[in-house]
Amino acid sequence: MSGPDDKIRCDACPVMCYIRPGMAGACDRYANDNGTLVRVDPHVLLDRTVMGGGGLVPFLDQHDWDARANANPRTFVTAIGAGTTYPDYKPAPFIVSAEVDGIDTVTVVTEGIFSYCGVKAKIDTDRHLGAECAAVRAEGEEIGHVTTAEYGSQMLSLGGVRHLTGGSKKEGRVTCDTLLKLCNRQPVELAIDGGSNLILEAGASPIVNGTREERMRVGCGSAAVGMFAKQWHGNVDEVVVVDDHITGVLSEHQAGKVLDVRETGIRIRGRRSTPGRYFQVAEPGVGWGGTNLVDPLAIVNAFDPKHAWPGLRLLMVSTTGEHYAYFELDASLRPVEKELPLALRKSVERIRENCEPALCTVLFMGGAGGSLRAGVTENPVRLTWSVREALTRVTCGGAPVYVWPGGGITFMVDVTRLPANAFGYVPTPALVAPIEFTMRREDYERLGGHMDEVRPLETVLAAAGKRHMVQTADNPWPLAPQPKPVS
Numbered sequence: 001m002s003g004p005d006d007k008i009r010c011d012a013c014p015v016m017c018y019i020r021p022g023m024a025g026a027c028d029r030y031a032n033d034n035g036t037l038v039r040v041d042p043h044v045l046l047d048r049t050v051m052g053g054g055g056l057v058p059f060l061d062q063h064d065w066d067a068r069a070n071a072n073p074r075t076f077v078t079a080i081g082a083g084t085t086y087p088d089y090k091p092a093p094f095i096v097s098a099e100v101d102g103i104d105t106v107t108v109v110t111e112g113i114f115s116y117c118g119v120k121a122k123i124d125t126d127r128h129l130g131a132e133c134a135a136v137r138a139e140g141e142e143i144g145h146v147t148t149a150e151y152g153s154q155m156l157s158l159g160g161v162r163h164l165t166g167g168s169k170k171e172g173r174v175t176c177d178t179l180l181k182l183c184n185r186q187p188v189e190l191a192i193d194g195g196s197n198l199i200l201e202a203g204a205s206p207i208v209n210g211t212r213e214e215r216m217r218v219g220c221g222s223a224a225v226g227m228f229a230k231q232w233h234g235n236v237d238e239v240v241v242v243d244d245h246i247t248g249v250l251s252e253h254q255a256g257k258v259l260d261v262r263e264t265g266i267r268i269r270g271r272r273s274t275p276g277r278y279f280q281v282a283e284p285g286v287g288w289g290g291t292n293l294v295d296p297l298a299i300v301n302a303f304d305p306k307h308a309w310p311g312l313r314l315l316m317v318s319t320t321g322e323h324y325a326y327f328e329l330d331a332s333l334r335p336v337e338k339e340l341p342l343a344l345r346k347s348v349e350r351i352r353e354n355c356e357p358a359l360c361t362v363l364f365m366g367g368a369g370g371s372l373r374a375g376v377t378e379n380p381v382r383l384t385w386s387v388r389e390a391l392t393r394v395t396c397g398g399a400p401v402y403v404w405p406g407g408g409i410t411f412m413v414d415v416t417r418l419p420a421n422a423f424g425y426v427p428t429p430a431l432v433a434p435i436e437f438t439m440r441r442e443d444y445e446r447l448g449g450h451m452d453e454v455r456p457l458e459t460v461l462a463a464a465g466k467r468h469m470v471q472t473a474d475n476p477w478p479l480a481p482q483p484k485p486v487s
């Protein structure tokens with residue numbers, strides 16, 4: 001559509017930009033190329049990995065595509081760079097047929113515009129980053145909150161429709177910008193109300209208050225006692241593994257009982273859950289084991305003289321082995337810090353060795369709404385049913401997704417499994433994410449697919465503006481036959 005001054009109007013999203021010749025629209029995804037509306041980025045095709053071990057790397061531009069268009073195509077048409085159609089009833093930009101193992105298949109691809117989307121960030125650290133439900137901010141704007149911690153990880157829920165659309169214009173813009181950076185694996189700076197400052201980047205170790213996190217804990221304090229009790233037995237009389245959630249005490253723990261560890265009379269602060277397992281020994285923080293402890297002895301009330309003895313050997317250690325201290329009781333049964341004996345040094349090393357590298361994991365989560373589903377079929381609910389019945393496979397830039405049970409098509413994908421910069425945005429504001437639906441041709445017809453728009457894979461391979469990349473070795477091939485659903 002032409003506008004004044006040779007501008008053309010982009011109709012790929014509700015913004016409907018007028019674009020001057022040689023210029024791009026508000027999202028930098030579409031441009032006016034001598035009066036023609038073009039998608040700026042190349043359309044990405046994935047080539048099947050023949051041998052493992054390769055990441056996503058570009059192929060030569062002059063691609064030998066003829067040899068690949070056979071009965072078992074080695075090329076998958078992703079939605080990255082494919083473009084978007086708007087409004088909803090228009091068919092998706094690419095509806096591609098291919099024969100896979102003698103079965104006619106159809107893949108429908110589009111760059112979906114997700115107003116309902118966000119990011120779940122898993123941050124491998126014991127450190128307390130902020131209270132549950134505390135606001136998470138970028139550039140001072142609230143873009144999400146701290147959610148339920150998981151085993152060895154703190155979790156953030158970022159974005160979502162409320163922050164994208166329900167606050168100020170700036171809140172929506174900053175939320176969208178932060179999500180885009182996280183999804184495209186760029187670092188972002190976040191601040192948690194009453195908590196820590198973070199630098200997060202998908203696939204990299206998190207930086208908490210300026211310190212790069214190195215280790216993900218071996219387990220909770222109780223689990224650590226269970227794992228290492230045998231290695232401590234005989235080398236030390238008592239071990240306390242300090243943990244914000246479950247602090248473990250060797251002599252009282254079942255692991256110590258089984259090994260006949262002598263009672264030591266240690267009295268630990270906090271709420272005793274079961275023998276040798278204590279909750280709430282201190283406040284959450286960035287000290288020992290995710291507590292606010294700087295001095296671990298602050299959680300030891302006393303030693304009962306009925307059971308303790310002068311010379312009793314005590315090891316206190318955190319769940320990552322990052323913090324440790326060794327004490328012996330003096331004649332008054334007071335702990336005196338001493339140098340860590342060699343045998344215990346090895347056990348602390350073993351705890352550290354068993355910690356995995358701390359990472360920040362970013363899952364994009366979005367719901368395939370009206371535009372998306374109507375671009376696939378004239379009867380959108382049938383696409384939802386088809387996905388539910390496992391007749392249709394959903395991928396995101398060729399990467400496997402997890403589709404939530406229940407209504408709609410709400411999916412999650414690990415952003416590190418997509419090619420770099422696979423995500424975009426539109427200033428509505430919303431994120432743009434690639435999504436592909438692959439199914440048997442007969443199933444596509446049955447669910448009311450846009451059959452007139454189906455084009456053979458060969459025609460896509462022959463077209464200009466494509467970029468071939470090798471499928472990431474860890475991802476299953478998106479065109480591999482699906483197991484038959486159980487009827």
Ligand code: SF4
Nearest residue numbers: 010013016017025027
């Ligand atoms: S924001 Fe992008 S997709 Fe939307 S109308 Fe403008 S150029 Fe087109």
